[in-house]
Amino acid sequence: MASQAANLWVLLGLGLAGILMISKKLKKTVREDFGAFLDKLLLLPPPPPAPPKAPHPLTGLTFAVSDLFDITGYVTGFGHPDWVRTHEAASSTCPVVSTLVEGGATCVGKTVVDELAFSISGENKHYDSPTNPAAPSRIPGGACSGAAVAVATKAVDFALGIDTAGGVRVPAGYCGVLGFKSSHGAISNTGIIPVSSSLDSVGWFARDPITLHRVGHVLLQLPFATQRNPRQIILADDCFQLLKIPVDRITQVVIKSAEKLFGRQLLKHQNFENYIETKVPSLKEFARTKAVAKVPTSRLLANVMQLLQRHEFLQNHGDWINTVKPAIDPVISSQICENPELTSEEIENFNAIRNEIRVAIGSLLKVFLLFHLMSTT
Structure with a gap:
């Protein structure tokens, strides 16, 4: 009887130890922001116009940008520490980002991209890879994995990415959010690190079609009153x-x-x-x-x-x-x-x-x- 009781306590102890190890691993993997962000920052929009003028079209929305878009004072990292080490901080902010801020949105951070934005997995060995909030044991998809994760976790209302061969559409699908790839050349790529000039297109993520629509109207410079x-x-x-x-x-x-x-x-x-x-x-x-x-x-x-x-x-x-x-x-x-x-x-x-x-x-x-x-x- 004593032997059986001892064995039971050993098994119980091993079980508790296993639970603690798994819990510790999960806490390490699923971080506060799910590993989406590289830098936190704040780009505030201009004050809203006085009535009776309409407010800015993106008033009240927050967004993040993949680490391919220039922001003044920050090195655009391209998913690689050696790129950061060998490049200077941006002297101007990407026009796409400026357009969104002027439209009333607040930029709050830069997000992880695949190494040199060339992969499609969403993993990056140089930084902690973002955790897919829809399926933590699965990859988030890339190249703009951090942007998709930031939207999926409600850290921001929308996020910017670049779609060369699925860099927005794939992580959107994997993380359970909406992802839109604009037609090539419809939005300027100025101030964005190029991957493939013939294929790169600005894209964005959102959790709902209304937000996706609002952002699109601003970036594509479409009148809100016109429905085609x-x-x-x-x-x-x-x-x-x-x-x-x-x-x-x-x-x-x-x-x-x-x-x-x-x-x-x-x-x-x-x-x-x-x-x-x-x-x-x-x-x-x-x-x-x-x-x-x-x-x-x-x-x-x-x-x-x-x-x-x-x-x-x-x-x-x-x-x-x-x-x-x-x-x-x-x-x-x-x-x-x-x-x-x-x-x-x-x-x-x-x-x-x-x-x-x-x-x-x-x-x-x-x-x-x-x-x-x-x-x-």
């Missing part, structure tokens, strides 16, 4: 087939929502693969040079995007990498540095593909669904 409905809504039917969720469940929700908002007559169906293959003939030349003739068109587009992103990244930052020789995660380093340089012929082919895509998409629709599906799933 799309002339056509295209469903890329073959792209929906790629989802792991049953197709019927998704299409029914999308179709019913679109019909309720805009009417049945606007909704059209399109086979994405066939359309792009017809309208972007330069892809066939790319497939020929890479000996990948049987690869789906959507995958070819993703390959083009990845090669172009890497090429332009090295154009922008290759000299810094070769001079400073920063410690880069092996996975990211292999993506950036261990592939042969593009030839002038390949670059010319990429430019042709890009131009053909813009014409094809512009002629096809006013609202296009799931064009970047292959790059974000």
